[in-house]
Amino acid sequence: MTDLTRILDQAHIPELPNPYFGKVRDCYDLPDDRRILISSDRISAFDRILAAIPFKGQVLTQTARFWFDHTADICPNHVLAYPDPNVVIGKKLTILPVEIVVRGYLAGTTGTSILTLYKKGQREMYGHSLPDGLRDNQALPAPIITPTSKAFDGGHDEPLTAAEILSQGLLTQAQWDRISAVALALFARGQEMAAKRGLILVDTKYEFGTDTDGQIILADEIHTPDSSRYWLADGYPDALENGTRPPSFDKDVIRSWVAARCDPYTDPIPEIPPEMIAATAQVYINAFQAITGQPFVPDTTGATPLDRVRKNLAPYFI
Template sequence: MAPQTATSQLLDNCLTDAEFPELPDFTRGKVRDAYKLPDRRRLLIATDRQSAFDQVLAAVPYKGQVLTQTARYWFDHTSDICPNHVISYPDPNVVLCKDLDMVPIEIVVRAYLTGSTNTSAWTMYERGERVIYGHPFPDGMKKNQKLAETIITPTTKPTGGGHDAPITEAEILETQLVTHEQWRELAEKSLALFARGQELAAKQGLILVDTKYEFGIDENGTITIADEIHTPDSSRYWRADSYEQKFAAGEEPDSLDKEFLRLWIAGQCDPYNDPIPEIPADTLIAFSNKYVALFEQLTGLDFERPDPAVPVRDRIRAALVSELPEYFQAGN
């Protein structure tokens, strides 16, 4: 048998399954595996599964760790704006958090006209729409152009594997998905969180282009941010020093986010109608490197790569045994 290459070792040690039968009420999302614990607690484990165009496509080395630690940085730096769901971090991939009553919409905040999915502002603009998510857009705009002002473009949350669907503020209030007061607070907090994100990203030479927030309501009725915040899965980041030149040339910005993979896929097929081809190993490694580079540039911290000889799943299990021993005791 041929010896493993460094690439194959990395790909083989990705975390694709975080289901532990000892823990209760397991649910699986595209990226995170979750458990509902007593006393309004949840356990979220970020895997290395990679989704795009509402499909799970591959596994990306270090991805779950990058997402968890990037979100941790932002939760720590925005807690004065909005409370978050975090209780503790038992492992670099794991968050023990509050179990919230989730708000049934996702709040997407945009500062640029861009994107490649069916719900992105650029895709809608390119097909001729000039009122997008209730906001008027002038003719003559170009892809990746900065908007005159930051806007909120909410979507409904998919259920049963469905797709995100655009919705306007008026429709949210008309259908009473949230109250008027809740919507006002959600909008204010989202814009404030985004402004903080733009400010701190700019100091590190990055542009926070757009992002998605998910909120819930805690046991005291407080609106609380959940899931993740300003990660490369939920946000776009561009390198600030090359943006103007790339935009003037009609080229895609230098990005450090999920758009890299979306554009690769869109270059191979129509992801909404064609089978998506297998993603080559070198593309997955390049993608992983972008996520790690974003974490380091954004936070100013060194990314601590785990020991490749220790399976990620084994490390996480050991952390859970230590954090939640009552579930792993003999006989349970």
Template sequence: MPQPLREAVIPELPNYYRGKVRENYDLPDGRRIIIATDRLSAFDRAIACIPFKGQVLTQTARFWFEQTGDICPNHVLDYPDPNVVVGRRLEILPVEMVVRGYLAGTTGTSVLTMYKQGKREMYGVRFPDGLHDNQALPQAIITPTSKAFDGGHDEPLSAGEIVRTGLLSQKQWDEVSAYALALFARGQETALRCGLILADTKYEFGIDRDGRILLADEIHTPDSSRYWFARSYDERFARGEKPESFDKDFVRNWVAARCDPYREPIPEIPADLIEETSQVYVRAFETITGQAFVPPADDEEPLPRIRKNLAKYF
């Protein structure tokens, strides 16, 4: 396997901020350089590096930003490197717009988890009795969350609560919810042509210097979205089985089976597991976009290449 991009610290660039998987630099003119590393984040920390992961996420988001630019303006200005996007620096809105087309999910804020607990009123939406795991909803719904409450943990909210508490104005809510539903509809339509079901996803929006709302971060990537294979969905659903998906959780599952990853050291992860996960990311890119994945040259290390491609920003 090629050398993964573990970090991208470039001293010549100003205002460095390290995220879980991305390195960020804020330029004085209002642009932000975002470098996607190959770090895999889980259990509140980076547990491994997956070759090509950063490139897959950046180039998948690029495909979708270009596919949806007629629906919603986005932050993108340039792609100087396969792992890098240069965008407008935004004031990120404090509400994450999660859009769901199916009764699915595993987290505490997912509609399936809460539905199984007996809840029928969620996110301001009334759900009927008798729904089954992974069943299509009558129509796509927005299940927004915010980390503004509960000590930084995702908190499920309704549209009324978002406006009432001042997280967003009514005008802002109307605009981002319309954008989110339109983006999701385009995503589902485009994915289905590639044999995929876009079951749910999340969007982040921000405000630029001119007060415009723009789509930020990433869109419809394997990390921000749940994709299922359409060809096997009906049969598996009828048997009560989980839909077939891009299984990227080999590393997470392997670690969780061998230690308490929140309290204990992470054991050394086998190379074949890393390689298998890398292949899944590449397969996801090619299936989602319909494009062939073009890896960097074998003799090209990622960080020197990125430094060279970003030299004009020094």
């Protein structure tokens, strides 16, 4: 059973400068245009933290590492070093105000997902025209980019078209052309490699920034279980035929458990049982192994994960 005591619930390290604590990551800006990004084990949903899942931060950091290594020929990324299994030292970038979502299938559950809009009768969305007659979760004629505005002030991301991105001055034509080409190439590489592992990369989001030279750099994470939807290829044909949800890495166990017991947006979150925490940890570990084809080796050095992270980041103390 997963050791439920090995949790990095926070990485508040006073010796590191310029902290920024997000929902899942704890970050520090170094004075030389580098940034420390520490992936905690917190799991977020309903705009709040629900729990901490053992080894989740290591899984996400190492999954992204696998994909950064396998896509560096397509686009440079922000990674400079990995001093710890949960930590990336990256270039400090100016993040572009558009989030890029690439979709290969008619899927999704949110109000702005293309499946939801399609079922309402819309055929024109995000600047694309979809044909009639598509079934739930069917492959699109070709992957499409469905960009959204990136809400830096806590607001909600809003759907955009390419024309709106340019007319609003969010990106230049050259930036949009470059990002579009790179995103589709990254997605194609991801789908190709996932297929060899018996997986379908359904959709994913990418975040880009620019460095001091104006070069476009891939930031954040790539093709992780949190930023991407994967289906298990073996079960997909039957699910498509039956109109059911294709089998996937079901990380929604905690989300569903909480939503069944309270209004998660307003009520206190009930205590989540240890067996639910352990099951979710195993989902993340299984996802890492399925996506990368590598065994997951949990780093259990140090008295606690925070002690280990502090020791590994000591060279960066100010």
